[in-house]
Amino acid sequence: MYAVLPVLEKFLLENIYKLAALPKLALITCLLLILFACKGEIPPLERKDHPLPQDAEVSESEPGLYGGILVTAESQQPRTFNPLVAEDAYSSQAIGRFLNGLTSYHPLKEEVVPELARSWEISSDHKSITMHLRRGVLWSDGEPFTAADVIFTFKALFDERYPNRYQGQYIIAGKPIGFEKLDRHTVRFTTARPYSPFLYVIGFIGILPRHKLVDAYEQGTLLQEWSVRTAMHESGELVGTGPFSVHSFRPGQRIIFEPNPHYWRVDSRGQRLPYVDYLITRFVQDRNTATVLFASGQIDAADIAPGDVVGVSRNAPLHGFTVHHRGPATGIRFLWFNQKPGVNEDGRPYVEPHKLEWFTNKYFRQAILHGFNREGLIQSVYFGRAELLHSIISPANQRWHNPEVPKYPYDPRRAIELLEEQGFEFREGGQLYDKHGNPVIFDVYASEGDDITPQIMSTFRENMRDLGIRVRVRYLDFGTLVARISRHFEYEAAMMGFTGGADPSGGRAIYLSSGRLHLWNPEQEEPQTEWEANVDELVYASEEIFDLEERVDYVHRMQEIFSEQLPLLYLLTPHAYAGLKDKWRNVRIPAMGSVIWNIDELYLDREH
Amino acid sequence: MLAFIIRRILSAVPLLFGISVLVFILMAVAPGDFLDVARSQEDIPAEYIERMEQEFALGEPWHTRYFIWVGNVVQGNLGESWIYRVPVTELLWQRIPATLVLSALSILFALCLAIPLGVLAAIYKDSIFDRISSMFAYAALSIPEFFLALLAVMFAAQTGLFPTGGLSSVEHEFMSFWGRMADYAHHLVLPTIVLGMGSVASYMRIMRANFLDYVRSDFVTTARAKGVPEGRIMFLHVLRNAINPLVSGSGFILATLLSGSILVENVMNYPGLGQLIFEALMRQDEFVVVAAVLMGCVMLMLGNLIADLLLAWSDPRIRLEKN
Numbered sequence: 001m002y003a004v005l006p007v008l009e010k011f012l013l014e015n016i017y018k019l020a021a022l023p024k025l026a027l028i029t030c031l032l033l034i035l036f037a038c039k040g041e042i043p044p045l046e047r048k049d050h051p052l053p054q055d056a057e058v059s060e061s062e063p064g065l066y067g068g069i070l071v072t073a074e075s076q077q078p079r080t081f082n083p084l085v086a087e088d089a090y091s092s093q094a095i096g097r098f099l100n101g102l103t104s105y106h107p108l109k110e111e112v113v114p115e116l117a118r119s120w121e122i123s124s125d126h127k128s129i130t131m132h133l134r135r136g137v138l139w140s141d142g143e144p145f146t147a148a149d150v151i152f153t154f155k156a157l158f159d160e161r162y163p164n165r166y167q168g169q170y171i172i173a174g175k176p177i178g179f180e181k182l183d184r185h186t187v188r189f190t191t192a193r194p195y196s197p198f199l200y201v202i203g204f205i206g207i208l209p210r211h212k213l214v215d216a217y218e219q220g221t222l223l224q225e226w227s228v229r230t231a232m233h234e235s236g237e238l239v240g241t242g243p244f245s246v247h248s249f250r251p252g253q254r255i256i257f258e259p260n261p262h263y264w265r266v267d268s269r270g271q272r273l274p275y276v277d278y279l280i281t282r283f284v285q286d287r288n289t290a291t292v293l294f295a296s297g298q299i300d301a302a303d304i305a306p307g308d309v310v311g312v313s314r315n316a317p318l319h320g321f322t323v324h325h326r327g328p329a330t331g332i333r334f335l336w337f338n339q340k341p342g343v344n345e346d347g348r349p350y351v352e353p354h355k356l357e358w359f360t361n362k363y364f365r366q367a368i369l370h371g372f373n374r375e376g377l378i379q380s381v382y383f384g385r386a387e388l389l390h391s392i393i394s395p396a397n398q399r400w401h402n403p404e405v406p407k408y409p410y411d412p413r414r415a416i417e418l419l420e421e422q423g424f425e426f427r428e429g430g431q432l433y434d435k436h437g438n439p440v441i442f443d444v445y446a447s448e449g450d451d452i453t454p455q456i457m458s459t460f461r462e463n464m465r466d467l468g469i470r471v472r473v474r475y476l477d478f479g480t481l482v483a484r485i486s487r488h489f490e491y492e493a494a495m496m497g498f499t500g501g502a503d504p505s506g507g508r509a510i511y512l513s514s515g516r517l518h519l520w521n522p523e524q525e526e527p528q529t530e531w532e533a534n535v536d537e538l539v540y541a542s543e544e545i546f547d548l549e550e551r552v553d554y555v556h557r558m559q560e561i562f563s564e565q566l567p568l569l570y571l572l573t574p575h576a577y578a579g580l581k582d583k584w585r586n587v588r589i590p591a592m593g594s595v596i597w598n599i600d601e602l603y604l605d606r607e608h
Numbered sequence: 609m610l611a612f613i614i615r616r617i618l619s620a621v622p623l624l625f626g627i628s629v630l631v632f633i634l635m636a637v638a639p640g641d642f643l644d645v646a647r648s649q650e651d652i653p654a655e656y657i658e659r660m661e662q663e664f665a666l667g668e669p670w671h672t673r674y675f676i677w678v679g680n681v682v683q684g685n686l687g688e689s690w691i692y693r694v695p696v697t698e699l700l701w702q703r704i705p706a707t708l709v710l711s712a713l714s715i716l717f718a719l720c721l722a723i724p725l726g727v728l729a730a731i732y733k734d735s736i737f738d739r740i741s742s743m744f745a746y747a748a749l750s751i752p753e754f755f756l757a758l759l760a761v762m763f764a765a766q767t768g769l770f771p772t773g774g775l776s777s778v779e780h781e782f783m784s785f786w787g788r789m790a791d792y793a794h795h796l797v798l799p800t801i802v803l804g805m806g807s808v809a810s811y812m813r814i815m816r817a818n819f820l821d822y823v824r825s826d827f828v829t830t831a832r833a834k835g836v837p838e839g840r841i842m843f844l845h846v847l848r849n850a851i852n853p854l855v856s857g858s859g860f861i862l863a864t865l866l867s868g869s870i871l872v873e874n875v876m877n878y879p880g881l882g883q884l885i886f887e888a889l890m891r892q893d894e895f896v897v898v899a900a901v902l903m904g905c906v907m908l909m910l911g912n913l914i915a916d917l918l919l920a921w922s923d924p925r926i927r928l929e930k931n
Contacts, residue, residue: 042782071778079691087646163660165646168653227694232702248781251702252879253774256781280778285877289773296765479640479892482648498650506651516647516654523654 042069045277048261053136055118056266061586063267064603069278070584071299072596073290077251077283081238082226083206084156084164089499093594097257097279098140098240099206102131102150103199105502107590107597110399111548112199116145116207116241117187126194126546129202133185138262139209140245141236147181152210152217154179161220166205172198194544196551197505209239231255243274243600254282265600274600294321294579301595304577306385312579320583326576328387330396330592333497334568335444335460337365339520340489341528350489354438359492359520363418365566369408371415371467372460374572381455382574389570392510392562393555394500396576396591402556405563415467432468441470445484445494448475453495456571485519494519495571502592504542504555511539511558520567531565613913620909627905629674631898636670642690642892664690677895687895691888696899699884706775707869707880713796714804715861721808723851726815731842733820741812748809753868756805757875760798770798773877803872807861811854818850852923859915862907 044067078094079086086092102117114120117131137145157166158176170177177198178190191198216225230237231249238246241264244257257279265273282299284290294302295312297319304312304323313323337359340350351359358364378386387395388409395401423435432440444460446453457473464471476484484491496519498510509515513527513536527533535558542554562568578595580587586601596602643660646652660666665673680687686696729738764770771777775795780788822828823846831841873882881900888896920926 042779069778080693082693085693087649087652163656163663165652165656168655169651223693228692228702229694229698250776250879252706252883253776254778282774282778283877283879284773285874285883289877292765292772477639478648479638479644482644483640486647496648501651509650509654516657517650 042278045258047259047272050138050261050272052266052270052272053134053138053262053264055134055136056264057114057118057134059265059267059273059601061267061588061598061601063269063271064275064585064601065606066271066275066277066603068276068583068604069280070276070301070596070599070602071280071282072301073282073284073293073299075284075287075290078228078231078249078255080227081231081246082223083208084162084166085223085227087165094255094281095206096242097244097599098238098242098246098260099208100241101203101206102133103203105200105203107502107593108588110502112203115203116150120199122546126196126544127192128188128190129198130182130186130188133187134264135185137241137264139211139239139241140260140262141209141212141239142262143209143211143239145207145209145241146184147187149207149210150187151179151181152214153205153208156208156213156217156222157205159217159222162222169201169204194546196543196546197503200503201505207241212237212239244279247278252283254280256280263600267601275603276599279599295319297321297581300581300584302579303595304579306382306574306577309385309577319581321579321581323577323579324589324595326396326578326589327591328395328573329576330394330500331497332389332392332394332500332568332573333495333571334389335493335495335571336520336568337442337493338485338489338491339567341521344488344490351492354434354436355442355492358434358440361422362565363422365569366408367415367418367422367467368464368469369566369569370411370418371469372463372569373410375410377456377459378572380459381452382572385577386572386574389573390563391559391570392507392568393504393559394573396573397500397502398591399502400504400552400555402559404556405560407563408566412463412466419467426468430468431470439470440468441472442492443472443474445474445476445481445491447478447481447496457495486516486522504539504558508539511562512536531561535561609917613917616909616913620906623909624902624905628677628898628902631901632670632674632677632894635892635894635897638892640892641666642894645891673894677898686899689888689893689896691891691893691896696895699896700881700899700903703879703881703884706878707873707882710796710799710803710869710873710878710880711862713800714807715858717800717804718807718811718861719854719858721804722811723815723854725808726812727819727842727847729812729816730819730823738816742816745809745812748805751805753802753806754871754875756802757799757872760802761876764798771795775879799872799876799878802876803868806868807864811857814853814857815850818853819846822846822849848922852919855918855922856915858918859908859912862911867904 047066074090074093076088076090078091079088080091081095081098083092083095083099086095100116102115103112104115105111106113114134116134116137118134120129120131122129131150133145133147133150139145154170154177156162157164157170167176172195173192175192180188182188189198189202213222213225216222226238228249228251231246232251235246235248240260241262243260243263243265245260247256247258249255259272259274259276261272263272263274267273282293284293287303287305290299290302291304291308291312293299294304295308295315297315309323316322338351339356339360341356343349349356374388378384378388388407389395390407391402391405393401395403419432424432424440425435427433434440444457446457448454454475461471461473481494481496485494485496498507498517501507504511509517510519512518513521513524513532516522518524521528524532527536538554538558538561542551542558545551545554563570578589580589580595583605584602585605586598586603588598589595590597642664643657643666646657646660665676677687688694689696689699692699725741729741732738761772764772771794776788776791777795780791783791823842828841828846831845832838869878869880870882870886872878873880874886881903884896885900887893888900
């Protein structure tokens with residue numbers, strides 16, 4: 001037994017003089033806590049009254065009141081504020097807050113709407129488009145916006161010194177689009193052949209202020225302009241026509257936008273939009289953090305993963321928000337077989353010839369999809385918050401998605417039937433053999449990225465075992481997977497996903513046989529199969545048709561071919577959910593794109 | 609003294625070059641490259657990717673890129689980040705202050721807590737205090753930092769006493785100067801504790817062991833025999849001798865704190881170097897990775913140098929130069 005008490009007593013007695021410091025410490029702590037507690041509120045913004053532009057656009061939404069701060073969170077920060085440098089969605093999003101394109105895509109109407117161009121005319125041969133710019137629009141620093149800015153932007157875009165991702169999109173039939181200034185507010189674009197997605201793609205690039213950037217352009221340093229450094233130290237240099245200007249940017253922490261005092265949209269009462277005083281985007285480490293922040297009421301809007309819906313909704317009454325169901329997500333997820341013929345540099349075939357024979361057989365591919373219990377996955381992994389994907393365009397894209405394509409529900413009997421018709425047979429132990437006597441075994445590569453992939457893959461492996469097929473699943477780092485499927489072509493099957501966009505012209509790299517992401521057999525000189533030639537024709541033809549209904553029809557036919565041939569075995573598409581605080585008015589949540597796409601129209605309900 | 613410092617700095621140069629070669633080789637051996645993200649996006653044209661491959665010399669073997677880099681370094685520039693298109697030095701400078709403040713505070717926190725606790729544990733050896741403190745030390749040593757960070761975030765989220773992460777709050781830009789300082793302090797409390805906790809434990813153990821060694825030495829007996837007061841013996845003579853290993857070890861603190869901060873910063877969403885390095889590693893933004901690794905090495909060497917100098921200052925028996 002220790003003599004605990006005497007020791008403690010002695011210790012205390014000897015050190016009692018030190019305890020005298022305790023009250024002081026307590027005092028300091030209290031003072032600090034008070035300091036922490038009285039952190040300032042953000043003062044309301046004082047708005048300057050600038051005259052409205054002649055061609056101001058009047059918003060159709062209900063007029064609101066000024067004030068309020070909207071806080072969002074993103075898992076990545078912008079890497080640049082220069083649209084010619086940006087290649088990731090997070091930079092593009094930040095740039096879109098202060099720059100406008102000539103046109104934009106309205107996610108609810110699902111059509112192209114005017115932005116900096118107030119109207120346009122298309123010539124009778126469909127090869128020249130005349131755009132009338134909004135008159136009286138000013139840049140956020142007060143300089144007038146004119147056709148010279150548009151011409152400057154496109155000159156910079158096609159300049160050899162400044163490689164950027166838009167160049168390829170504006171090269172039509174091998175020729176860069178032509179652009180010329182007709183007068184101070186009119187610009188004419190010409191294309192080498194009729195190109196119906198033109199109005200859509202022309203809106204991608206934010207129009208740059210010539211007066212700010214022309215010097216850098218001449219000196220050849222345009223790509224160094226408008227970096228994160230500019231946003232940190234001279235945010236006033238980021239001049240735009242968009243709803244916001246950059247107030248301040250702190251890398252790794254947050255970006256604060258304030259309303260652009262010269263913005264060109266107004267409400268029906270003549271109040272200049274946007275209503276919010278500040279838009280703040282916090283940068284967090286990952287999506288889970290954003291979900292936690294939203295569930296604890298610290299941010300106003302967030303995308304919620306299907307698995308988190310129940311947990312987050314539990315806090316809804318406490319913090320006054322609603323989790324909105326947006327329907328299927330825009331992305332597609334699929335599994336595919338390598339169909340690339342030929343040999344690599346070492347003379348080895350990319351795919352063993354007998355396997356290539358299976359993989360290029362559409363009935364084999366159909367059988368595999370029939371044998372895959374995707375319905376079960378929806379229940380077990382997504383708790384029903386997902387649906388089967390049948391087409392190369394997600395059902396979220398209502399305008400273009402074709403619901404009438406061939407479908408392959410879970411039907412192992414049909415799968416076996418199809419396999420046997422193609423000469424496959426079962427031998428001892430239930431193993432499947434092809435007609436040359438090779439056992440059916442293949443490897444599937446997947447990226448270890450998320451926690452759902454392993455669950456999908458293990459279900460797939462079990463289902464294939466039931467068909468007598470041995471599947472080996474290999475997990476790779478994302479970079480390795482991309483290198484394998486796009487450069488070395490040394491794989492048998494793989495699983496991946498694409499994010500998907502609004503207009504199908506964004507998917508050309510996948511659809512066209514010459515495309516870089518025509519995954520199963522990319523960058524073909526000539527289409528190698530008849531159906532691929534058909535798809536190429538449909539894609540090219542659809543891009544020359546200006547009648548929307550007719551164009552949709554072409555895209556529907558293309559989807560039918562894809563679902564019939566099944567080069568990509570579509571998996572499923574999870575449902576998308578978005579959380580938003582109830583205090584915001586004018587909220588209209590589209591099936592695709594950002595929840596706060598109409599951020600300039602959102603206003604704070606004073607009742608809340 | 610000056611000659612010693614110069615010699616140490618010069619001897620570091622070949623080492624740094626060796627490390628940079630190693631980093632380039634490792635980056636080349638690692639699968640994939642910087643453009644993988646662009647390659648997997650359906651709307652980025654192939655021509656653009658080819659242009660970028662040429663611009664970054666990504667199709668070339670690693671030594672081509674290495675010589676480009678060395679060429680830059682000789683001109684006093686560490687290259688440009690491929691992600692941000694900003695000079696690497698500029699990018700690092702954005703983050704260094706935050707990390708330095710956090711590291712300095714955690715060292716301070718660790719020393720302020722570890723030295724008195726270690727001394728007390730040694731003086732009251734085998735008492736209940738000693739036992740409790742060593743239990744605490746072993747527990748703190750065995751908990752990995754990132755887990756402690758997770759616990760801290762949970763604590764902050766549950767109690768609401770502290771922010772769940774970051775360096776400043778949303779209202780920061782709109783505060784007065786003192787409000788901003790208080791805001792920083794409030795955000796720094798938890799990361800400092802998390803990062804310093806492991807060091808507290810280990811230094812406390814070192815302090816205690818050394819202290820015990822010296823308590824048994826002859827000069828203590830002599831002093832006691834001469835009738836020097838016990839407190840004077842302990843805090844003036846024994847402590848002075850026992851603190852040497854801590855001083856020489858503090859060079860490593862800087863380096864270990866930096867590596868620890870990569871994890872802690874990522875968990876606690878702290879906008880320091882750790883976050884930047886992690887992102888650069890993930891995306892294979894080569895020049896940033898090289899610069900960050902080299903900086904870590906420089907910190908380690910500087911830390912050791914400073915520790916040696918401090919040791920010479922605190923212990924007159926040590927001579928830095930042989931003559």
